[in-house]
Structures are given as structure tokens and as C-alpha cells.
Amino acid sequence: MTPTPMQIVETDRLILRRPQPQDLDAFTAYYATDRSATTAGPLDAPAAWKAFATELGHWQMRGFGMASVIEKASGTLIGRCGLWYPGGWPEPELGWTLYDGAERKGYATEAAIAMRSHAATVWGLPHLISIIALGNTRSEAVATRLGAQVESDWTSPAGRNARIWRHPKVSE
Numbered sequence: 001m002t003p004t005p006m007q008i009v010e011t012d013r014l015i016l017r018r019p020q021p022q023d024l025d026a027f028t029a030y031y032a033t034d035r036s037a038t039t040a041g042p043l044d045a046p047a048a049w050k051a052f053a054t055e056l057g058h059w060q061m062r063g064f065g066m067a068s069v070i071e072k073a074s075g076t077l078i079g080r081c082g083l084w085y086p087g088g089w090p091e092p093e094l095g096w097t098l099y100d101g102a103e104r105k106g107y108a109t110e111a112a113i114a115m116r117s118h119a120a121t122v123w124g125l126p127h128l129i130s131i132i133a134l135g136n137t138r139s140e141a142v143a144t145r146l147g148a149q150v151e152s153d154w155t156s157p158a159g160r161n162a163r164i165w166r167h168p169k170v171s172e
Helices: 021-031 034-039 045-062 107-121 137-145
Strands: 008-010 014-017 066-071 077-084 093-098 129-133 149-155 161-166
Touching (some): 021 034, 021 045, 021 077, 045 077, 093 107
């Protein structure tokens, strides 16, 4: 099945949409920080541009990807959440990243619940994993709130050690 293009997914507080070129600056700013170490960073500006272009290409190749997360109240781009399934990944991953200042407000959990439901009901992907870098306790807490459970340790094709968390199946 080829997933249908995502238009917009909304929650009470968030809008999730396909990334757009104007999202690059916030993406680059996040990857310039040490916080990005759990998501293959930090990256300099040229490397961040390449990573952002890869995310745009992922949508083209897979029909799904990481969405930009917008806070409705302010209109501010606060992070990314969605599916990631590049070559070398064991299966589609549900991932989330919040930019500086958006943490500890429940946004990651809210966005992940919405994207997990969208993945099952619209894209026909009811079985998802999350791959979380070892020691990323904030993402582990989100995975736990989502009902995911540790399945196994895993090493990415780039040699990064992580843990695979299995999400409960979502009814289509």
C-alpha cells in the first residue's frame, strides 16, 4: 500500500503538517545545539541542510515522514513528529523531537498519539516502533506514556547504539 499524502493532522493544541522550506531555520538551530546529540547531531549548517533535504526526500520516497509541529496558540514551529523509515531501519519508526522551549508541556506525547493514529487509520501502518538513543530519558518517558515497551537493543547503520520500543497495535 502506498500511503496517501498527509495534509494536516490537528490536536487540541497542535497542527502537524508536512515540512516546508521555511522550516529549515528552526531545524538548523536545533541541530546546532548539544540537545540534538540524541537525534544524530549536532550538525553544522551545511549538514543540517542536507539532513532537512533528506527528510523532504523521505516524504517523496515513502509517502510519509516527519511532520512539522506547530503550536496553535502562537503559530510557532516547536518540533517534529512522525514516521521515519530510511534504508537500514528494521521497520517504520514513530519519532518526536521538540525544539528548545517546547519541552515539558506534553506536546511530544500529544503529537505522537495523533501521528500514531494517523499512521494506522490513514496510512495503514498499525505496527510501529520507536528507536531511542541510550540515555534519552525524556523520550523514554514519552514512549512509556504511549504504552510502548522495550523490545531490544539495536545499533543503527551509522553505529549508534539505541533501544527499540514497541508500540501497542493501533486499530485501523
